[in-house]
Amino acid sequence: MQEIFIKRLEALMEENNMSQIELASRIGTTNVTISRYLSSERIPRLEIVTKIAEVFHTSVDYLVGLSDTKETWNEMQEIQNLLSSFGLKNLSKNQMHFIKELLENNKDSLKNEKSSIA
Numbered sequence: 001m002q003e004i005f006i007k008r009l010e011a012l013m014e015e016n017n018m019s020q021i022e023l024a025s026r027i028g029t030t031n032v033t034i035s036r037y038l039s040s041e042r043i044p045r046l047e048i049v050t051k052i053a054e055v056f057h058t059s060v061d062y063l064v065g066l067s068d069t070k071e072t073w074n075e076m077q078e079i080q081n082l083l084s085s086f087g088l089k090n091l092s093k094n095q096m097h098f099i100k101e102l103l104e105n106n107k108d109s110l111k112n113e114k115s116s117i118a
């Protein structure tokens with residue numbers, strides 16, 4: 001479980017261009033402590049794992065490997081509600097993944113469109 005936590009934490013930090021120093025500052029610890037988590041020298045307390053999950057808008061379950069869903073429940077529920085409004089209900093994981101990729105690949109266009117509407 002610790003290996004999964006380390007891999008996922010490293011990936012989230014990279015995806016969000018976040019340094020150990022910045023993460024440490026946001027969760028109220030030191031970069032040395034973050035370094036120790038990443039090197040398996042120390043295991044974070046549940047309170048710290050929860051703070052890390054909040055910073056990256058994910059779940060503790062995802063961080064420790066109990067779930068492969070990176071998004072928080074609220075975000076997934078909002079996405080499902082939006083899709084339902086278009087008559088798209090009970091989608092498979094592959095279909096949800098396709099829609100997520102479609103949105104990610106077009107997020108710059110969506111942002112530009114949003115700013116031109118405002």
